[in-house]
Amino acid sequence: MTSVLVKDVSLNFGAVEVLKSLNLDVTEGEFIVLLGPSGCGKSTLLNCIAGLLDVSAGQIFINGKNVTWEEPKDRGIGMVFQSYALYPQMSVEGNLSFGLKNAGLPKDEIARRIARAASILQIEPLLKRRPAALSGGQRQRVAIGRALVRDVDVFLFDEPLSNLDAKLRSELRVEIKRLHQKLGNTMIYVTHDQIEAMTLADRIAVMKGGLIQQLDAPQAIYGKPVNRFVAGFIGSPGMNFLEGRLEPRDGQPRFVADGLDIPLATYAFDAAGFRPGPAVFGMRPEHVGLNSGTGWPFSSATTVEVVEPMGSDTLVWARLASQNFTVRVSSERAPTVGDQIVIGFDPLRASLFDADTGVRL
Amino acid sequence: MASPAVFASSAGVEPHGPRPRRAISRRNVIVYGTLLVVAIYYLLPLYVMVVTSLKGMPEIRLGNIFSPPVEITFEPWVKAWATACTGLNCDGLSRGFWNSVRITVPSVIISIAIASVNGYALANWRFKGSETFFAILIFGAFIPYQVMLYPIVIILREIGLYGSLWGLVIVHCIFGMPILTLLFRNYFTSVPEELFKAARVDGAGFWGIYLKIMLPMSLPIFVVALIIQITGIWNDFLFGVVYTRPDTYPMTVQLNNIVNSVQGVKEYNVNMAATLLTGLVPLVIYFISGKLFVRGIAAGAVKG
Numbered sequence: 102m103t104s105v106l107v108k109d110v111s112l113n114f115g116a117v118e119v120l121k122s123l124n125l126d127v128t129e130g131e132f133i134v135l136l137g138p139s140g141c142g143k144s145t146l147l148n149c150i151a152g153l154l155d156v157s158a159g160q161i162f163i164n165g166k167n168v169t170w171e172e173p174k175d176r177g178i179g180m181v182f183q184s185y186a187l188y189p190q191m192s193v194e195g196n197l198s199f200g201l202k203n204a205g206l207p208k209d210e211i212a213r214r215i216a217r218a219a220s221i222l223q224i225e226p227l228l229k230r231r232p233a234a235l236s237g238g239q240r241q242r243v244a245i246g247r248a249l250v251r252d253v254d255v256f257l258f259d260e261p262l263s264n265l266d267a268k269l270r271s272e273l274r275v276e277i278k279r280l281h282q283k284l285g286n287t288m289i290y291v292t293h294d295q296i297e298a299m300t301l302a303d304r305i306a307v308m309k310g311g312l313i314q315q316l317d318a319p320q321a322i323y324g325k326p327v328n329r330f331v332a333g334f335i336g337s338p339g340m341n342f343l344e345g346r347l348e349p350r351d352g353q354p355r356f357v358a359d360g361l362d363i364p365l366a367t368y369a370f371d372a373a374g375f376r377p378g379p380a381v382f383g384m385r386p387e388h389v390g391l392n393s394g395t396g397w398p399f400s401s402a403t404t405v406e407v408v409e410p411m412g413s414d415t416l417v418w419a420r421l422a423s424q425n426f427t428v429r430v431s432s433e434r435a436p437t438v439g440d441q442i443v444i445g446f447d448p449l450r451a452s453l454f455d456a457d458t459g460v461r462l
Numbered sequence: 463m464a465s466p467a468v469f470a471s472s473a474g475v476e477p478h479g480p481r482p483r484r485a486i487s488r489r490n491v492i493v494y495g496t497l498l499v500v501a502i503y504y505l506l507p508l509y510v511m512v513v514t515s516l517k518g519m520p521e522i523r524l525g526n527i528f529s530p531p532v533e534i535t536f537e538p539w540v541k542a543w544a545t546a547c548t549g550l551n552c553d554g555l556s557r558g559f560w561n562s563v564r565i566t567v568p569s570v571i572i573s574i575a576i577a578s579v580n581g582y583a584l585a586n587w588r589f590k591g592s593e594t595f596f597a598i599l600i601f602g603a604f605i606p607y608q609v610m611l612y613p614i615v616i617i618l619r620e621i622g623l624y625g626s627l628w629g630l631v632i633v634h635c636i637f638g639m640p641i642l643t644l645l646f647r648n649y650f651t652s653v654p655e656e657l658f659k660a661a662r663v664d665g666a667g668f669w670g671i672y673l674k675i676m677l678p679m680s681l682p683i684f685v686v687a688l689i690i691q692i693t694g695i696w697n698d699f700l701f702g703v704v705y706t707r708p709d710t711y712p713m714t715v716q717l718n719n720i721v722n723s724v725q726g727v728k729e730y731n732v733n734m735a736a737t738l739l740t741g742l743v744p745l746v747i748y749f750i751s752g753k754l755f756v757r758g759i760a761a762g763a764v765k766g
């Protein structure tokens with residue numbers, strides 16, 4: 102059943118088109134992550150769903166009800182903000198009860214809901230404190246609690262972990278995931294952090310320029326990006342891109358570039374099939390083998406130029422067809438600068454893009 | 463590793479801990495010397511006023527204005543407050559004092575109340591043309607008062623408030639509006655927008671957010687507005703002399719009438735006492751609110 106439906110929503114600020122006739126269909130209980138670089142419109146879209154921004158065109162449905170003209174409080178949503186946005190002059194309890202008091206709920210009901218939220222988030226000892234006396238992680242927990250007490254079907258998160266340090270971020274990330282499994286609410290989560298997106302989402306919507314580029318399960322977005330932008334945005338370190346041409350040779354499709362000749366017999370082309378012409382060959386650094394024998398459909402010798410140790414893994418920079426190419430190897434097997442290496446990969450895991458449009462071939 | 467000896471100072475003492483500072487250095491002499499001279503420059507007139515106000519007239523006629531009073535008398539203060547004559551009235555500054563209180567209190571409350579809501583609306587509830595509205599309002603701050611004096615006389619006369627205290631209150635509220643609105647708008651703009659959004663999601667409306675979220679957070683800016691308005695309105699002379707009658711003159715106008723009276727003997731001690739009395743209110747406000755102000759800033763500085 103559909104929980105949130107965004108239908109042809111556009112938003113203009115003056116002449117600037119922030120959202121361009123955007124569509125999004127979120128199933129009940131689903132965890133959707135809106136992912137994209139800054140300025141892609143992801144937070145704007147969330148604000149539109151929340152009712153904090155009026156759309157220029159289109160409709161928004163929540164639980165089958167057209168809420169396009171409704172006030173935020175009447176939409177059945179709870180929202181968590183990046184800066185926590187706790188009311189500084191109220192205690193934690195006051196923060197949690199503010200919305201419920203505005204809604205005119207009876208006192209015992211308010212107390213019951215606060216107790217429930219506090220026990221779920223383990224913030225009972227903090228109820229009497231002011232936000233100023235809380236740590237960043239505690240504040241964000243209270244902010245989540247404020248959405249929780251509203252007893253709504255849809256939770257909206259606007260980069261809730263971006264203000265926290267790396268360790269706390271990963272802890273709270275797991276907690277949010279647990280919370281979702283426990284409550285089963287629909288959650289829409291905005292972030293620019295792809296790790297958060299990959300770990301939390303049922304489906305990720307990768308956005309750019311006010312449009313959703315790809316909406317799919319994390320693994321599909323990682324493995325089969327629909328265009329060059331998505332391919333480059335997802336994955337860290339980023340995907341290798343080689344410029345070249347697609348050519349048929351001996352009745353087989355091949356990718357050719359400056360002394361490089363990659364057979365593409367195993368590559369799954371899209372419905373239109375193989376067409377010769379300029380193209381971009383994409384390969385993730387972690388899908389490339391280093392000095393690992395001759396088992397690869399393609400391999401090539403080159404020299405190590407730069408080595409970047411990252412702890413468990415090491416990123417090795419080399420050149421392929423006089424273009425930069427990186428290989429991710431485990432640190433024990435890392436070569437040193439100047440070493441002769443052989444890199445190999447299976448074109449099955451490659452992504453080919455049209456050189457002009459960037460669309461996956 | 464470089465040996466620590468490399469860093470030893472020429473004096474032979476290895477530097478450690480806080481850097482030593484000499485109490486009397488050229489820098490200190492210049493800084494504190496300048497401060498002292500400036501402080502004396504500003505405090506000397508005040509000293510002369512206090513000293514003179516405590517002397518009797520015979521002692522003043524001796525001409526030693528810097529010498530402390532031989533015989534301290536509070537008579538000039540009493541006279542300035544209760545019996546000095548201005549025009550037909552001979553009840554001293556007390557009348558003007560209470561007039562000024564009755565002008566200042568409502569003016570301050572009304573102008574700050576309206577301006578804070580104005581600023582809040584302009585900062586958080588952008589409406590079509592709100593920027594234009596704000597620009598026009600700010601433009602008002604740059605129009606010279608002289609241009610508007612007479613038109614306002616006519617307006618007040620037409621609505622029957624000319625010469626009354628309430629007429630002056632309205633004038634003060636109008637003229638305080640541009641700068642106060644600017645002040646509040648800028649403050650409320652600096653309040654994180656997400657706080658406002660969170661309150662909207664929580665179902666608070668225009669007044670709910672203003673009263674329950676914004677007001678409790680804005681003590682510092684209210685204190686600033688209070689200082690600006692109380693001192694500004696208390697010290698006002700121009701509007702007071704134009705828009706009131708002798709029996710509703712504010713304290714500043716009355717002070718002028720006492721000090722500048724051309725008849726009789728110039729009673730310097732009474733003049734000094736009257737001036738000090740008039741200046742006392744802003745002075746007290748600075749002292750009290752200064753403390754509040756610092757506390758307010760400290761309370762607001764903690765990030766929510």
